[in-house]
Amino acid sequence: MTAQPAARTSPAVTAGVTRTGARRVNGRRGGAVTMHDVAARAGVSIKTVSNVVNGYPYIRESTRTKVEEAIAELGYHVNVSARNLRRGRTGLIGLAVPELSLPYFAELADSVIRAAEERGVTVLIEQTGAVRERELEVLTGQRRMFTDGLIYSPLALGPDDVDALGVDYPMVLLGERIFGGPADHVTMSNVEAARAATAHLLSLGRRRIAVVGAHAGESVGSAALRVQGYRAALEDAGVPFDPALVGEAGLWHRATGAETMARLLDDGVEIDAVFGLNDALALGALHTLHARRVDVPGAIAVIGFDDVEETAYSSPTLSTVHPGREQIAATAVDLLLARIDAPEVDRPYQQVVADFSIVARESTLGQGAAPQVLPR
Template sequence: MQDVAERAGVSAKTVSNVINGYPFIREETRLRVEEALRELNYKMNVSARNLRRGATGVIGLALPELSLPYFAELADAIMDAGHASGLTVVIERTRGDRDGELDALRGPRRHTTDGLLYSPLALGPEDEHLLPGEAPLVLLGERIFSPRFDHVTMQNVEAARAATTYLLSLGRTRIAAIGVHPEEKVGSAALRLEGYRQALSAAGVPDDPALYGEAQLWHRSTGAQAMAAVLDRGIRPDAIFAFNDTLGLGAMHELQVRGFDIPRDMLVIGFDDVEETRYSAPTMTSVNPGREFIAQTAVRLLLDRIGRQSEERSPELIKAPFRIVERVSTAVS
C-alpha cells in the first residue's frame, strides 16, 4: 500500500480510503490512486483485512429455492456484488418452509458469517419478533416488513399496475391473471393482484374473478394448469398477465398446445425478466423489477451494518426501479 501511495503521490491512508470505498475523495485523487493500483497490480489481502476488522468476510443468503429462475439469477447477482466487495456469499436454500427459514436465522452457520440477506416465504408479519436483533440482517421480498431492519424490495403493486395498464393500452380488456393466491393478504401474489385490480379500476374495466388462474407454486407446470383452468371454464381472455415469468412460460405452452397463436390471439406479459424470456418462442414481454439494483443495494446495506454495528442508523426501506421490457408476445401489428 505504501508503494501505491508513493506512485500516486498521496498518503497510505488515502490509498486505504479509496480501496474501501470512502465517499469523500476528490475524483482526481481517486483516479490517480486507481491508476497506481493497476500499474503495481495491487491485490487486497482480504483475509488480513477481515482479521483486522474481526470479521470473516463471509455473508449468508437465505432464499426459498434455486430452481426458480428469478431466485437463481438474484443469487448470481448477489454473488457478483459480494465478490466486488471482497466477500464470499454462502447460499442457504430454505425450501420456503417455516423450519428451513427459522434454521437460516438460528442455525450454526450464523456463527461463521458476518451478516445475512434474508428472503422469507413461509414466515409472515406475525413472526417479525423472531428476527434476531444481534447480528446484521437485510430483508428481501414482501413477507415481513420490520422497522428494525434494512429492507430492499420491488415495487410490486406499481409494477403490476403498469403491466396491466400496458395491456389495456393495447386494447385488451379481458386480461387473465395467472398466479393468484385467493386467500393471501401479504406477499407477492397479493400485491401483484392489487396492482392488477387498480389498473382495471382506473380504466373502468370490471374485475372478473373468472379470469383468475390460481397457482400456489409459481412454476411452469402450475402456470400451465392455471391457464388450463381458466380456459376450461369457457373463458376466452384476450391477454394474460402472469405474476412471474415461469408461470407465463407455462401459460404460453398451454395456449400453444390448444392452438392459440401468440400474440395474434392472445398477448402475454410476465414478471421478473429472467433470461429465458429472451429465448422463449415467442420471446416474452416482462416486467424487469430491478434485480441488479436489489442485489447491489442489499449487499451495500449489509456491509454498512457489518462495519457500523456500534453506530446508530435508522433502517431503510428501499424499493427498486422497474421497467417493462417489450418482446414478441405483446407485439401488436
C-alpha cells in the same frame, strides 16, 4: 463430486465434562477444543473441517452437516480475530433464498454474488424451500457462526413471525412477507409494476385480462400486491374486475402456470390477455397456449414478471417486468456491509424500493417485433 477422505489415524472422540467442569476430549483434560478434535468427532480430515469453517461451497451436504454437528457438540468456536485480525470479520455473508431451481432466485443469487465480489466479500447460499420451519432455522443455525451477516428472502414467514427477526447480527430482508421487522428491507415495486404491466395490455386494446398465479386469502405477499396493481390498472381504464379471470396457483412454477392456464381455458372464460405473476407462470401459460394452438399474441397476449434470461429466448419471446434485480442485489449488499462495518452506529432501518421497467417483446407486440423498454 468427490467426498473428502476421513482422518485415518484420529481415534474416536469422547467429549464430556469432568467434576471440576473442564472439558475432556480424547481422554485429555483442559484446553480449547481444536479443529483436530472436530475432525475426529466428525470422522473427516482437518482439511474438510477447515473447508466447512471457511465456507468452501463444494462440499457434500451430509459432510457439512456432520462437521457442523461436531462443532456444536464440542463447543468449538471459530476464532474470527485470528482469521482476520485486522478487520475482525470473516469476509463471508449469507444469502438465504427459497429455491435456486426458480430462475428469479438463481439470477438474484448471481447478482448478489457479483455485487459482493466487487466489494471483496464472499457469499454462502442456503435454500429454505419456502418452508416456515426451515426459514426460522436459517436465522439461528450453525452457519450464522461463520458469516458476518445475512441477506434473507423469506416466503413462508408472516407478520406473526416478526419477533424472530430480532437477531443479534446484521441482516437485510428481501421481499414482501414481513413488514416493520427490525432490519433493513429491499423490495420490488410490486403494485406499481403490476399496474404498469396490466396497463401495457390495456393499451393494446385488451380488456379480458386473466391473472395466473393468485394466492387465495393472501393479503401480504407478492401475489396479493401484484393482483392489487392489476386491479388498479383495470380501474384506471374503467374496465370492470371479473373474479372469473383470476387463476390461482400455489407454487410459482412453469407446471402450475400451465395447469392454471389450461383450467381457465377449460372453464370457457373469455380471455384476450394473460398476466403471469412471475415469468415461470407466464412461460407455463405460453406452453399451454401453444399446445392448444392459440395464437400469441393475436388471440391472447401474455406478459410476465421478473425478466429472467429465458424470457428473451422463449417462442414467442416474453414481455415482462424488469424488477431492478441488480439494484436490489447491490443495495442489499451495501446496506448489509454498512451494518457490518459500523456495528456501533445507531442508524434507523431503511426500506428501499427498487426501480422497474416494462420490457415489451413478441408475446404482446407480435412475431418478429424488436424488444422495447417502455417509458413509464
